[in-house]
Structure formats: structure tokens, C-alpha cells
Amino acid sequence: MNQLSEFFEELDDSADEASSHAQKRVSQRRESQKREMEAKLFIRAQEISREFQFTYKAARFEEAWLLDSLVEFAEQEWVSDVLRKVKGGKEASVYLCKAGPEIPSAEWVAVKVYRPQMLRNLRNDAMYRADRADLDERGHQVTDKRQLRAMHKKTEYGRELLHQSWIAYEFTSLQMLHEAGADVPVPYTMANNAILMEFIGDEAMSAPALSEVDLEKSEAVTLFERVMRNLDILLSHDRIHGDLSAYNILYWNGDITLIDFPQVVSPKINRNAFKIFSRDVIRVCDYFIKQGMKLDPAKIADDLWNSRGFPSFEPQDLE
Numbered sequence: 001m002n003q004l005s006e007f008f009e010e011l012d013d014s015a016d017e018a019s020s021h022a023q024k025r026v027s028q029r030r031e032s033q034k035r036e037m038e039a040k041l042f043i044r045a046q047e048i049s050r051e052f053q054f055t056y057k058a059a060r061f062e063e064a065w066l067l068d069s070l071v072e073f074a075e076q077e078w079v080s081d082v083l084r085k086v087k088g089g090k091e092a093s094v095y096l097c098k099a100g101p102e103i104p105s106a107e108w109v110a111v112k113v114y115r116p117q118m119l120r121n122l123r124n125d126a127m128y129r130a131d132r133a134d135l136d137e138r139g140h141q142v143t144d145k146r147q148l149r150a151m152h153k154k155t156e157y158g159r160e161l162l163h164q165s166w167i168a169y170e171f172t173s174l175q176m177l178h179e180a181g182a183d184v185p186v187p188y189t190m191a192n193n194a195i196l197m198e199f200i201g202d203e204a205m206s207a208p209a210l211s212e213v214d215l216e217k218s219e220a221v222t223l224f225e226r227v228m229r230n231l232d233i234l235l236s237h238d239r240i241h242g243d244l245s246a247y248n249i250l251y252w253n254g255d256i257t258l259i260d261f262p263q264v265v266s267p268k269i270n271r272n273a274f275k276i277f278s279r280d281v282i283r284v285c286d287y288f289i290k291q292g293m294k295l296d297p298a299k300i301a302d303d304l305w306n307s308r309g310f311p312s313f314e315p316q317d318l319e
């Protein structure tokens, strides 16, 4: 993990501490370490910013983090400008960028930059990681014993590897699903801490989530079928989304796009697979039921699952 990431962890740790009255006093040593790290990071960010200037004006911390995450994309001419922040979340922030010469087919691209502490915020990460191989920054399975041990022990280095594994799962899933004809953003490239993909929307406005949209009955029926088709493509390519709902489906020009894949699990391997899959189906159905459709989510989940011939595991309770 780069220094800036550590810096963010430190910030979070000290925020946690501040909330606890007993631990309010941060040791002097730690305080000076933090300052030293902060100084180094800002010097690096300043150096980068001499070469790359972006239209989007971020706050100081955010700018350092952004520059650090995007320098590779800018150097390789995937991105020529950052125009604005689309959304800032606890786990990731998404920015609208101008595509560089390396992407002649698009005017804009979206970059998703992950917060270093996303692992901590991902609810119940063990449930998703159970039985799932960890991937390195190139999307290959980690087999090195030292690295496996570090991840198992969750050392600093191990956490860095785990962080990369989530990002690699998101990127490799997008690649595979895009090739399979699913409605996902076109993935372009990934770096240590960020993914570059097709931007859904236009310069004035990014696509809203389906959850923010009310549909006519006939459009609801069409789009529901479309989501089911996507769920089936996922299943047939050994993937369950794992966090699907109308919040992670974008709506633009009458089309849908599924996003947000770092927690994908395998229907063949994950012992909670059917439960995770059913939850995705139920959440999607909740939205379409609100749009006036009559649906039986449990039956829909069963039918899709059985039609692909997946084994049923002993279900374990989800939190």
C-alpha cells in the first residue's frame, strides 16, 4: 500500500480514537510520525501536480489521494483531465474524466478510486471471501506462500494484498461479463488503486441509479426481463453479484447498466452462494414490485438457480 493509503488509515484510526474519550490522547510519537508522512505525501502530490493539472479542484487531502491514484492513467494517456466528482462514498469515489488518446472511442470515462479502508467497511467480508481465491494486481490467483500467510494474518502487507484482490475481482468480472454481453460498463484498465471504465451519462449529468427512477409499467416489465437476463449471464459465467439492488443498477436512455462488482462470489464454490444469490434477486424484485409488478422473488431465484443446475449448499445464515 502506498504512503497515502497508510495516511488515510492513520486518519481513520485517529478519528476512531477521538470518538473514544479514554483514548483521546494520541501519543506524541504517533503524532510526529503522522506529520512526517503527511509532509512526504503532499510533496509527492505537488510533484505530480506540476505535470498534471486537472479541472476538478479537490480539497487538499482528496487531491493528494486522487493524484496518487491517477498518475499512472495520466502518464499512459488513458485520462487527460478530471472534470468532476460523480459520487464520493465510504468505499470508493467515482470521477468523471476526459478520455485520453489511448481511448479514442470515448469522450469521457469514469474512474473508480478505492478508499484504503474499504475492507473494514465492507460488511461481513468473510462471507464473500469464503472459498474465494485471492487475486493479485494482474488478476491472477495468489499462490505465493508468503503472501497467502500475510493475508491470512492480516498484516499490513496482507491487507494491501486483500485490498488489491477486491479491486482485481471487480475489474476481471467486468472484463468477463462485458465479453459475455452483459450490461456492464466497458472496462478499460486498472491500476493499484483504481479502475477505469465507460462513463454512463453525459457531461452534464451522470446516470441516476434505478432506485431514483419511476418507470411506466411496460418499461418496468422490459427492464425487469433485462435484469433477469443479466443475472443469468452472471450465473452462467460463474458469478453472483453479491450486492445487487436498484442502487447498483444505473439507468440511462432507457437502458440499464449493472455496476459495483468487488464482492462477486462463485455459485459453484461459495458455501453461502444460494443465499447471496436469493438476496440479490429479492432486492431487485423489491424495486420492480414497487413499480407495480407482481413477482414471486423466492420462486424466481429458485428457477434461475435450478435452470443452471447449481448444487445447493447447506444454507448458512446471512447477517
Ligand SMILES: Nc1ncnc2c1ncn2[C@@H]1O[C@H](COP(=O)(O)OP(=O)(O)O)[C@@H](O)[C@H]1O
Binding pocket: 086, 087, 089, 090, 091, 092, 093, 094, 110, 112, 185, 197, 198, 199, 200, 201, 206, 207, 209, 247, 248, 259, 260, 261
Ligand atoms: N461507470 C459509471 N458511470 C457513471 N456513474 C458511475 C459509474 N460507476 C459508478 N458510478 C456512480 O458512482 C457510485 C458509486 O459507485 P459504485 O461502484 O456503486 O461504488 P460504491 O457503491 O462501492 O461506492 C454509483 O452509485 C454511481 O452513482
Ligand SMILES: [Mg+2]
Binding pocket: 247, 248, 260
Ligand atoms: Mg454501489
